[in-house]
Amino acid sequence: MLSAGYRDRVIAQKLFASELTVKSHLRRIHAKPGAQSRAEAAALTRARGLIA
Numbered sequence: 001m002l003s004a005g006y007r008d009r010v011i012a013q014k015l016f017a018s019e020l021t022v023k024s025h026l027r028r029i030h031a032k033p034g035a036q037s038r039a040e041a042a043a044l045t046r047a048r049g050l051i052a
Contacts, residue, residue, distance in 0.1 A: 002029065003042040003051055 001011045008026065012019040026038070033048070035041035045051050 002026065002038060003046065 001014065006014070008019050008022045011017075012022045015022070026041075029045075030036070030038075030041045033041060033044035035044055042051070
């Protein structure tokens with residue numbers, strides 16, 4: 001959903017989670033590949049073959 005460009009609120013609704021939970025997970029997703037933004041996190045994980 002991150003790589004598709006969904007906003008935090010939409011991701012939360014689709015996952016039946018709170019927006020704060022989504023934000024917490026996204027912070028960790030950004031940190032793992034050392035990304036500074038959503039777009040960079042998506043690009044790095046895509047380049048590493050972790051997402052299609």
